[in-house]
Amino acid sequence: MSRSRDYLTLADIIGIYSVLMKRYGGASGIRDQGALEAAVLRPQASYYGDEFEEAAALMESLAVNHPFVDGNKRIAFAAADVFLRINGWRLEGDPNQFFNHIIQMLETKNFKRETLGPWLKKHAKQIN
Template identity: 45%
Template sequence: MKEPLWLNQDEILAIHAELLDWFGGAGGVRDVGLLDAALQRPMNRFHYEDPSPSLFELAAAYTEGIVGKHPFVDGNKRTGFMAAYVFLGANGFDLVASEESAVERTLALAARAIGESEYAAWLTDNCDPSAAT
C-alpha cells in the first residue's frame, strides 16, 4: 500500500473547533503532547508494523488515539470519529454508516466495550467501496 494522506495537527484542531461550534462544549487542548502522540500513532503503525495495517486500521488508530488519550478539554469522541471519517475520505473511501451506528460504535470504543480492531472492522463494513475516488 502506498503511503496514505495523513491528518496534521492544524486539520484536527479545525475539525475540533467546527464540532464544538456545531454541538457545543468547552474549547481548548488539554495536553498538546497527547494530541501529537494520538496523531503519530497511525503513522507509526504504518511505518513499523509488518504487514502494514489497512487504511481502516489506521483510521481506527486515529479514533482510538484521540478518544483514548483525551487530548482535548471536551469533544474527544466526536473529534476522534471525525478524524477517521476525514482520513478515510482523504484516502478515497466514503464512510456511509448511520449517525446512530457511528455514535454507538464510538461510545463503545471509548468505554472499552470494543477494541480498536473491532472498530476497524466496523469501519471496513461501513465504507462504500463504490464511492472510493
C-alpha cells in the same frame, strides 16, 4: 505493495475540532498537547496494515487519551472519517447508530484499534 496515503496534520485535527465545537458546543481547548501530537502521528507508524487500521489508531488515541478538554469522542470519529475520505473511502450508515455503537464500545472497554479497524471497514465504501 501498499499505496501511499495522505495523513491529517496537527492543524487539520485542530481545525476539525474547532468546527465541531462551534457546531455542537462544549468547553473547548487542548488539555494535553503531547497526547494530541502522539494521536496525529500514530497512524503514520509503519506497522499498520491498511488505512482502516490507521484510522482506528487515530480514533482510539483521540477518544481514549483525551487530548482535548471536551469533544474527544466527536473529534475521534470525525478525524477517522476525514482520514478515510482523503484516502478514497466514505463511511456509510446512520450517524445515530454509529454514535450508539461508539458509546457501547467505550462502555464495554472494547474501543480498541483491533475492533475499530474491522468496524470502520465494514461501513466503508470506496469512492475513487
